[in-house]
Every structure is written in structure tokens, then in C-alpha cells.
Amino acid sequence: MSRVASRKDRVPRGSVKGPGMMLSKGLKRKREEEEEEGKEALAVDTWWLDPGHPAVAQAPPAVASSSLFDLSVLKLHHSLRQSEPDLRHLVLVVNTLRRIQASMAPTAALPPVPSPPTAPGIADNLLASSDAALSASMASLLEDLSHIEGLSQAPQPLVDEGPPGRPTGGAPPSLGALDLLGPATGCLLDDGLEGLFEDIDTSMYDSELWAPASEGHKSSPEDGPGKEEAPELDEAELDYLMDVLVGTQALERPSGPGR
């Protein structure tokens, strides 16, 4: 009489000790809620394969893919928040995310990543690299992704990490260069340019130096008018800013030290 294999026998090797065993002993899991999803994921050791793969028939791809999708989006956010993202990591995560996105909604046309309306000349003239443009493209990709169901609870890509009450979503990367103009932005504010610069993040001049969440590259001025959390610089102000920086327009106050 052959013994019918019981469900117990099919418990995969990987799930015996729990989800933490794959990780090195010293590392903590990033989020508690991921642990639950991780448990499910590891229990079925083929779920991460493309839906086309025959083995996936056993697995619930929609549920599993969603957790992998969320994980990838988190990684993308984390990567973009770095002051200087690791380009290889970023590119690999984005490509993986696109692959997952394609498998999750194979019938829906992938929204084409729109070219963000670039602030005139600023990105080109002030930045040695196109990091701002890259961030802008990633931001618009994330915007598209945010329309996909299940992502509504994920943080908006450009939420500020600086001091509370100081939204930096609209701060253009060029403001990094403005730091060169003077030691205290307070001086510039006094002369009626306040409205223009009110969303400069002056955390650099606050007590903690080298705040890693510098606003330099993770936000873009090209966000559509639909975004509510950040006051926008309109094109006229950006033009003015641009002129100030290239020197065609003199500042309204005499040059101070550090200019």
C-alpha cells in the first residue's frame, strides 16, 4: 500500500525556520509587514517566475507579484533618495519593475513615460550630470505606476524628508548651485525674493550638516500642476532664476561675502 504524500511532506525546505534564515545573521528585516509576505513568497518556490512559465500554474501570481512589485517600488524610492544614486542598482531595479509591471497588466497598454517639461536651460546649464533629468524620468515613471491598483498606500515619490513644514517637492535641483551664492539665504530673502525662494531647503545651514536627504536630485520642477504638496516655481520665476545665475540679471542686493 503506497503512502499518499501528505501536505506536510510537501513543506519546502526553505520555510522550516522562518523567513529570516536567508538573511545574514546580523541584518534586520526592513519592514515588519514584509515578513508576512515574505513567508508566503518563500513557501512557494516558483512564484517569482514569469506568468508564462508552466510552473507558475501552481502559484497565485497576482498576489505574489504584488509584493514583489511593492518591494521593487520601495527599492526604487530608496535608490532615488540617495544623494547620488548607484546608477547600476537604479537601472536594474527599474528594468525589473518594468518587467513585473508588464506581467501584472499584460493587456493594459503600458503608459508611455512622458517627457517631463524641462525647466528652460536650468538642468543643462547648471548640472554637470543629467542626474536631475534621470530623477525626473524616474519620477514620471513612478507617477505612472502610482495609477496602478495597490500602490495607493505607497509614499508619493517626492515626499520631502527634510524638516517638517518645509515642502521641497518643488525645489529645482538648480537650487543646489544657489548655495554657492551666499552663506545665508536669509539675506536673499530679505530683498523681496522671498516668494521665489520660499521653498529652499535651508537644512544645510541648520545644526545638522550634510543631511543625506538633500533636495538636490530627488525632486524636479517639472511636476505637473496636479501635484498639491509642493508650491511650484512657475516658468517666469525659473527664467528669472536662470538669469540671475548666469549673471545677466544682477541681484537686487550688493554682492556679499561668498559671492
Place this chain on the structure above:
Amino acid sequence: MTTFRKHSSSSFNFAVNFSLVADVISTVEFSHSGDLLATGDKGGRVVIFQREQENKSRPHSRGEYNVYSTFQSHEPEFDYLKSLEIEEKINKIRWLPQQGAARFLLSTNDKTIKLWKISERDKRAEGYNLKDEDGRLRDPLRITALRVPILKPMDLMVEASPRRVFANAHTYHINSISVNSDHETYLSADDLRINLWHLEITDRSFNIVDIKPANMEELTEVITAAEFHPHQCNVLVYSSSKGTIRLCDMRSSALCDRHSKFFEEPEDPSSRSFFSEIISSVSDVKFSHSGRYMMTRDYLSVKVWDLNMESRPVETHQVHEYLRSKLCSLYENDCIFDKFECCWNGSDSAIMTGSYNNFFRMFDRTTWRDVTLEASRENSKPRASLKPRRVCAGGKRKKDEVSVDSLDFSKKILHTAWHPVENIIAVAATNNLYIFQDKAN
């Protein structure tokens, strides 16, 4: 002229000496003769080890490596325009071929390459006319006679001085440097560009490869490693995050955006997954000493390519195939992005690469045998043989086997180096440097 050594019958029978380096080691490289071994670390420091001369009176210390020179190569910098800190971590060290008494090496961090001269001083001059022994200037009116300074022996002092600084040529992070066989030029590669430098000229470089798209939104691929051919000074290769390798010939055009050869192995449809691209990303590419082959390292394997065949590698060696079913967890903890290096032995008959749990793997290309060894202090008594390790991928674990689930993924061996001639290997395990030698010598 390389000496071809036959492996002992049991292969890879190694004794050990090891050193503790203060910071996490980020690169390891033997000099061309193998008498010097350079390490770079996360703190921007370079430590050079020298092999002791064989000494009949001290037979046990034959061939041990001891610290020869230590210097600070790179300091942390701040890029004011972008408000970014530039890490001082040494990404790569490459030795120049020796031409005189002094030794030269190139070391690089993310943005700046430096040429260092390492020279010995074992004599000093005494009896100067214009200054006394303390170095203070003598009163010229008091000098009544001239004398000839004489050279006196002193304790050996090794000095490192920066001779060239090659800066401001890379927008992205430098991942590779490679000295050309002409001994006059070298290349440096970042994520999107490769530049050609002349060793004497620091204020300009030539861009020879540029894969930056006009619109950064279209960026899907980055350069991961690059190297010059060991003999043909016009040939270089570079690998990508998509698992492809391009061979370029600088004679065909000034800008090598169009490759001469394109190496890519077609994807195996049965093992396709969301992580296929990430695990195919090439983390290291190395020409064989002969120049006929090149080796690439991706996440799970090492591949040997014949330069004359672009369609697929001639050999594929599995490093840790048991990780294939764990890719999701490794993606989650970012280990899947780890960049392992690989190296050839002097005769190109064996290759070596690192893994997790302080394991490293060696593959004998002639016998097709492979072995897993461990670099750890508990398991390495000086002059004791290393015991081969085995990983149990599933099922019943045998005695002495390590189960996949108990591997320590924080103990990764990313950097290894093989002596250019002898069976001596250097293995960097976080901040420990291990040097193993074949006892069969």
C-alpha cells in the same frame, strides 16, 4: 616568462598567513612579478605587502607577505556644486609594469585616479655644508671649510608619493581602470563612459566609449567593467548590466561606440524569471594571460569566452547554483546586487572567485574539478591545509556540510587575486586579508 607549474595531485593544498586590515578591503592586486601585493580599503588607504625573500636560516618564513608600505591614497571630498560627498573608498588598484627601482601603481575612488610612486630609501646623506645635522641653516660666516657629503646607510624607509592626479573626467562612478600594454596609456570606466589617458598628461583624457542616451529616460544599461587586452594595445572590452560584453578596436575609430565584437549568451527559457537580468549582469571581466580568452562573472556563474566566438561561452562554471531558488530573498536584502570579482592563475589553467559565508571557489579548467574553500580564522591555522567545504542544497545534510539556510550573507568574498606565476592567492574577507600558498611547492 611565466613558469608553468603542475598542480599537486590533491589540488589546492594551501597553507596560510593572514593580516587584519583596519577597514573593509575593497580591492586586492598583485604586482606583475608577484613580489608585492596591494590592498585598498574603504577608508581610502592603500596597504602594500611584500614577499619575504627566501632565507635558509628561517625556512618557515619562506615566502610570507609582510607589510611594506601604508599610505592614505584618497580622502573624502565634497562636491560643492552638487552637495555630494565623494567617498574615499578605493575601487581599484592597478600596478604599472616595473621599469626602474621605484614601483608605480594607479589607485582610484569614484571620481579621481592617482598615480603613486613607491620608492625605497636606505641611505641618507650626512655632512652638508649649508645646514647642520638637525637641518638648521648654518651661519654662512661660520663656514670655513668645504666638505663633501657622504652617504650613510639607514633603516629602510619606503615612501609613497603621488605623482599624478587624474581628476574631473568622470561624471559617474569609476568602476574600472586598466593599464594598456603600451605602458603609456590606461583607461578608466564609469557607469556610462570610458576614457583613455596618457600617464604623463593629467589635464585631459579622450572619451572612447559613451553609452549615455540623449534622453536619460531611455537609460536601461550601464557599463560594469572594462579592461585592455594584455597584448594588443588597441583592443579593449567592456561589460554591461545586461550581461553583454563588447570588444572594441581603437584602430577602427576614435570613438568606440560601435563594437567590433558582441558577446552574449542567449537566455535559457527554462530558467527565466523576473531576476534574469539582474543575475546576468556582469560584475567583472578579465582577459586570460594568453589573451585568447576572457572570463566574466555574473551573479551565479563564471564564464570563459573564446574571443573568436561571440555566440556563447566555451565554459560555464557554477559558483553557487543553490542560490537560484533563493533569488527573491537575495533581491530583498540586496545581496543579488553584490559584485564579485574573478581571476586567472598564471598559466590560465585555473580560475577563482568568491561567494558567501567567506567561501571562495576554484575551478581547474584542465581536470574540470572544482573546490570550495573557506577564509576564516577559526578554520585557518597557519601552515595547515584548508579543508574543502560543501554546501548542502537540500535534502539530508551530511556531516561537515553547511546548509544553504545557515550561510552568512554578510560574509562575502568579493575580491580575490592570484599570484602571476606561483600558486599563491590573496583573499579579502571583509577586513581580513588571507594569503594562501600551495604547500606542494
